[in-house]
Amino acid sequence: MQNAAHEDDSVLERFHFLVNAPALFNAVTTAAELRIFAFLSSKPGSDAQDIRAFCGLPAHQLRVLLQAVCTTGLLERRDGVYHNSAVAESLLAADDEPDSWSHILTGWKEVYYPAFAHMTTALRAGTNTALQAHPGDEPTLYGRLAHDPGLEEVFHRAMTAFTLRSVDALIEQPVFDGVRHVLDVGGGDGSTSARLVARHPGLTSTVFDMPSVSRLASGAEAGAHPDRVSLAPGDMFTDPFPEGPDAVLFSHVLEIFDEDSILLLMRKAYAALPSGGRVVVYGYNVSDDETEGVFGARLGLYFNVLASGRGMAYPARDYERWLRAAGFDEVGTVSGLPYEHGLSQGVKR
Numbered sequence: 601m602q603n604a605a606h607e608d609d610s611v612l613e614r615f616h617f618l619v620n621a622p623a624l625f626n627a628v629t630t631a632a633e634l635r636i637f638a639f640l641s642s643k644p645g646s647d648a649q650d651i652r653a654f655c656g657l658p659a660h661q662l663r664v665l666l667q668a669v670c671t672t673g674l675l676e677r678r679d680g681v682y683h684n685s686a687v688a689e690s691l692l693a694a695d696d697e698p699d700s701w702s703h704i705l706t707g708w709k710e711v712y713y714p715a716f717a718h719m720t721t722a723l724r725a726g727t728n729t730a731l732q733a734h735p736g737d738e739p740t741l742y743g744r745l746a747h748d749p750g751l752e753e754v755f756h757r758a759m760t761a762f763t764l765r766s767v768d769a770l771i772e773q774p775v776f777d778g779v780r781h782v783l784d785v786g787g788g789d790g791s792t793s794a795r796l797v798a799r800h801p802g803l804t805s806t807v808f809d810m811p812s813v814s815r816l817a818s819g820a821e822a823g824a825h826p827d828r829v830s831l832a833p834g835d836m837f838t839d840p841f842p843e844g845p846d847a848v849l850f851s852h853v854l855e856i857f858d859e860d861s862i863l864l865l866m867r868k869a870y871a872a873l874p875s876g877g878r879v880v881v882y883g884y885n886v887s888d889d890e891t892e893g894v895f896g897a898r899l900g901l902y903f904n905v906l907a908s909g910r911g912m913a914y915p916a917r918d919y920e921r922w923l924r925a926a927g928f929d930e931v932g933t934v935s936g937l938p939y940e941h942g943l944s945q946g947v948k949r
């Protein structure tokens with residue numbers, strides 16, 4: 601009886617997908633790492649023999665892998681030959697582009713998902729116990745990755761790919777009209793700043809991030825605008841903010857931390873800005889009732905289990921409250937941006 605009652609229940613359907621999703625996630629990542637989506641993009645309609653000649657997997661193992669990826673809908677098999685779905689073609693085929701989802705899959709596989717096995721322990725302990733798997737004694741993943749340059753590069757490649765997928769909604773916002781110099785706090789490898797200055801010809805940017813990350817920035821997209829994107833290595837909590845910005849940007853940064861640290865950073869931004877200067881907070885928002893947002897849910901868990909032991913994809917109303925508490929006026933949010941993103945801002949009177 602109970603089964604019949606659940607037959608049409610979309611929650612049940614989602615549950616069935618969900619419990620198999622970790623295996624399927626890894627199958628899709630493996631197919632991406634074997635470059636099967638890139639191969640099928642150049643040779644659509646290949647059969648298993650062709651794919652095998654390209655990727656070198658044993659015939660049976662390839663059969664198992666292709667079956668798994670077909671169940672996700674990313675690969676389609678018609679008349680015994682294989683094609684990328686439209687989604688695979690758009691997200692995974694061009695796997696050497698910096699915004700390819702293939703970088704995100706590898707980053708989540710190597711950094712995020714191993715940590716989630718520690719979720720119960722970490723949430724009970726109230727701290728990011730999964731960090732113990734990474735060498736060093738720094739309290740956050742960002743600090744510890746400096747000990748593992750290979751993993752740090754995988755991590756930042758994934759983060760950059762995601763940033764590039766969501767950055768257009770940021771750079772098109774009128775909030776940057778008339779801004780002269782933006783301070784991009786926690787600006788990572790500078791990809792956001794590079795896109796911002798390319799879109800706004802009058803703008804310069806200073807990317808402020810940990811020294812080991814600034815090293816990555818000089819080789820990445822930011823290097824394409826040496827005269828308008830500068831790097832300022834430092835710790836956003838213990839070092840002073842560089843002088844001269846009329847806007848401070850926190851893109852995918854404040855959600856890493858708790859209320860006290862966020863308020864500290866907002867007050868530091870307020871102090872660094874001239875009258876009329878603005879602060880821009882861009883990133884994931886969960887819904888105001890905190891029931892929606894799958895990207896935000898994953899991110900909040902990742903912060904608490906591994907990255908920082910605190911933080912979450914806060915609802916926009918939290919950011920607005922903190923901006924007012926830090927002294928900003930004209931506080932407001934543009935919500936509903938792609939990938940569950942929102943932009944909150946405030947102006948220093």
Ligand SMILES: C[S@@+](CC[C@H](N)C(=O)[O-])C[C@H]1O[C@@H](n2cnc3c(N)ncnc32)[C@H](O)[C@@H]1O
Nearest residue numbers: 742763786787788809810813834835836851852
């Ligand atoms: C999630 S990433 C966001 C990168 C970039 N802003 C974007 O939108 O893709 C967070 C960044 O904050 C930096 N970060 C974390 N703690 C920091 C600290 N104490 N001082 C400076 N940067 C820090 C990390 O190195 C990382 O590049």
